[in-house]
Amino acid sequence: MNNTDLKTQLIADFKTAEGRMNGEAKSAVHQVRQQALERFDKLGFPTTKHEEWKYSNVKNLVNQAFEFNAVTNFSAEDLAEMPIPNLEGNILYFINGVYNAELSTIVSPQTELQILTFAEAAKTQPQLIEQYFNKYSDYQDNAFTALNTAFAQNGVFVHVPENKVVEQPIIIRFINDARTLNVAAQPRNLIVVGKRSEVQIAEAFRTIGENASFTNAVTEFVVAEEANVHYYKVQNESDKAYHIGTTSVLQAGKSVFTANTVTANGGFVRNNLNIKIDGEYAEANMFGLYIPNGKQHVDNHTAVDHAKPNSNSNELYKGILKGKSTGVFNGKIFVREDAQKTNAFQSCKNVLLSEDASMNTKPQLEIWADDVKCSHGTTTGQLNDDALFYMQARGISKDSAKALLTLAFAQDVIDKFEIASIKEYLQELITEKIYQD
Amino acid sequence: MLKISNLQAKIGDKEILKGLNLEVKAGEVHAIMGPNGAGKSTLASVLAGRDTYEVTGGSVDFDGTDLLELAPEERAAEGIFLAFQYPVEIPGVSTTNFLKTAVNEIRKYRGEEPMDAVQFLKMFKEKMKIVNIDQSLLNRALNEGFSGGEKKRNEIFQMAVLAPKLAILDETDSGLDIDALRIVAEGVNKLKSPDNATIVVTHYQRLLDYIVPDFVHVLYKGRIVKSGTKELALELEERGYDWIKEELGETV
Numbered sequence: 001m002n003n004t005d006l007k008t009q010l011i012a013d014f015k016t017a018e019g020r021m022n023g024e025a026k027s028a029v030h031q032v033r034q035q036a037l038e039r040f041d042k043l044g045f046p047t048t049k050h051e052e053w054k055y056s057n058v059k060n061l062v063n064q065a066f067e068f069n070a071v072t073n074f075s076a077e078d079l080a081e082m083p084i085p086n087l088e089g090n091i092l093y094f095i096n097g098v099y100n101a102e103l104s105t106i107v108s109p110q111t112e113l114q115i116l117t118f119a120e121a122a123k124t125q126p127q128l129i130e131q132y133f134n135k136y137s138d139y140q141d142n143a144f145t146a147l148n149t150a151f152a153q154n155g156v157f158v159h160v161p162e163n164k165v166v167e168q169p170i171i172i173r174f175i176n177d178a179r180t181l182n183v184a185a186q187p188r189n190l191i192v193v194g195k196r197s198e199v200q201i202a203e204a205f206r207t208i209g210e211n212a213s214f215t216n217a218v219t220e221f222v223v224a225e226e227a228n229v230h231y232y233k234v235q236n237e238s239d240k241a242y243h244i245g246t247t248s249v250l251q252a253g254k255s256v257f258t259a260n261t262v263t264a265n266g267g268f269v270r271n272n273l274n275i276k277i278d279g280e281y282a283e284a285n286m287f288g289l290y291i292p293n294g295k296q297h298v299d300n301h302t303a304v305d306h307a308k309p310n311s312n313s314n315e316l317y318k319g320i321l322k323g324k325s326t327g328v329f330n331g332k333i334f335v336r337e338d339a340q341k342t343n344a345f346q347s348c349k350n351v352l353l354s355e356d357a358s359m360n361t362k363p364q365l366e367i368w369a370d371d372v373k374c375s376h377g378t379t380t381g382q383l384n385d386d387a388l389f390y391m392q393a394r395g396i397s398k399d400s401a402k403a404l405l406t407l408a409f410a411q412d413v414i415d416k417f418e419i420a421s422i423k424e425y426l427q428e429l430i431t432e433k434i435y436q437d
Numbered sequence: 438m439l440k441i442s443n444l445q446a447k448i449g450d451k452e453i454l455k456g457l458n459l460e461v462k463a464g465e466v467h468a469i470m471g472p473n474g475a476g477k478s479t480l481a482s483v484l485a486g487r488d489t490y491e492v493t494g495g496s497v498d499f500d501g502t503d504l505l506e507l508a509p510e511e512r513a514a515e516g517i518f519l520a521f522q523y524p525v526e527i528p529g530v531s532t533t534n535f536l537k538t539a540v541n542e543i544r545k546y547r548g549e550e551p552m553d554a555v556q557f558l559k560m561f562k563e564k565m566k567i568v569n570i571d572q573s574l575l576n577r578a579l580n581e582g583f584s585g586g587e588k589k590r591n592e593i594f595q596m597a598v599l600a601p602k603l604a605i606l607d608e609t610d611s612g613l614d615i616d617a618l619r620i621v622a623e624g625v626n627k628l629k630s631p632d633n634a635t636i637v638v639t640h641y642q643r644l645l646d647y648i649v650p651d652f653v654h655v656l657y658k659g660r661i662v663k664s665g666t667k668e669l670a671l672e673l674e675e676r677g678y679d680w681i682k683e684e685l686g687e688t689v
Binding site for chain 1: 525
């Protein structure tokens, strides 16, 4: 199957699905879907000629066939094989992109938190969905976002009303079951957090099975004044998994949004994180860690758009690259003319543990205001030889010394995780991956 | 315990050790002195196994083992300890965690059972007294932001924990004030026993007021050119190195 074929298949799928709709085809949400499909048709899948995809070639992805509506016999027993120990909170499971109510648990009271599947919310709360849907993720230039928008029905809608501190975290586990066939999922998540409210949300992606998996995820956050959101994205997918994910955030004044993106495993990963700070005295934090090995590819594109004065953004991404893996970091900072007194800091640090691994970094700063503090720095190097020798001279083998140093390098990003179960899970996952060849 | 014969080593194209001989027996303290650039630190690094130096000739026998055949971590497990002139700062790894790993890897090498947390706690407490080091320092990242004195005390603390057969102190006195010097030297003296040996590499005599050597050697241009007792160190302090160069027939 070539590029055009997957595209043709998807467009045909869309028409078929549309044909089965009743009144919904006329809904505002569906109007957006139609426009997105048209846009997808026009854009097509990107090639490396596209500036934003220069180092991330999706050719192998679009040349494979995927089942977008796979129904597999994934069960609670299968889930037991992939535990996250001590997991507590609101736990939602999506299998092959479809919500599984049987496996999921919602513990927070309705007054604190509403969690609905996207499809459910579109039916019961169309006005809310219409108000927020696709206001933040731009599909005009991104074929994958356009594609996700066109098919948006699976995923979750989370609504935290005003003045609520949500005690229990929300953990959404997306599992693609590729044991019998190539599966694709396109989750669409919308998280709306009211004024002065606080919530922690983790998205955890996993695949099982030997076949290929494709996740094309879009998550939108609307963060109202003085709200505080901790967002975690954890990727532990297979070597045959393709993951294209976009997280788009709109922040109002005095809000705090913190994103922690950890890619422990995955064959081909592209994460877009776009934050627009549309209010004063707000703070955006972007932390990331990626540890590709073998022939894995991890690409993080981040963009923070300072549209209003007096706000801060901090960014720290760290990469550990092994084998023949490749990494990309592209960090954009926009400071608009109005956004005086902006502080924006960006740093990307990488360690190459093999001579065949490579990393491409590109900071992009566009600053239109004159009274701002911005800094950026990227480093790519090897482990410190002096430190390695020092450890060896104390009896620690070279491999252990490397692993200890590497783990120490990663630790400050791991420590930013505030959901204990997820942090422990990550600590183990990352330690294991670091000790692996 | 240690027998170095005709040791030659270079870094890049530069020959630094040019046929060095030295024998150290259990229970002895040897001081190696010499002018800058004589090869003192090179000798310490070569014995510890630093691979930036290439050994081009000679042999090093350590209690019947060919030391030059071993990786640095194997030498440590065999009982060699190098106290670094410039201890390396390692962010993100605490001293205790680092030492627990080191101790258990060495025990594994020797076919011994790993120590558990309780045993470590007990041992660390005993050893901390020897160099008067504080627990809070050990909880911090290894050497990160430590003062010069704290770094050197930490080196001796590590030495106490690892209990080596042969300790090589590379310019341990550099960057220390007199009080810190005294604490470090007392620590070294407390660790002395008839079964272990110490090589003190130093530029100045003052450390030898506190760690009294049995033998003093002058290292010059990659060889040991003169050996004596502690009086030799005093003489060097008083007269410098020129008279040694003259004895060697060099014009000063």
